[in-house]
Amino acid sequence: MTFPEAVGILIVMLLIVVLLLTRWRQRRVLQLALPSLAPSDIIANGRLLTLEQTGVYMNRQPLMRIKILVMCKHGGDFVLEIREVLSAREILQLQRQGHVRVRYNRTNPEKAVLMKTK
DSSP states (O other): OOHHHHHHHHHHHHHHHHHHHHHHHHHHHHHHHSOOOOTTEEEEEEEEEEEEEEEEEETTEEEEEEEEEEEOTTSOOEEEEEEEEOOHHHHHHHHHHOEEEEEEESSOTTSOEEOOOO
């Protein structure tokens, strides 16, 4: 095997490794962004009460404080406060709709997240 052939093989192998690492990273980011439902998690409808900025920005998007009246199927409605980073489009969509879907943990309702619509 000549030197140019060996260099070519090494370059191809390096490209394959880089491709595999980037694909793995993309999947990992998706897994972190979309956590799976726990058995004790509940999805419920809610009505938007307040939507205000906290003054903190992450990647030029505001961290919002959102208060939601969660309407349970079996009664016992309650208010949740969620802090979440939202884009301008998501903020406008929430303000227009006025209602949201929320996923919260039955044992610890403070661990609630908005179910985002596309």
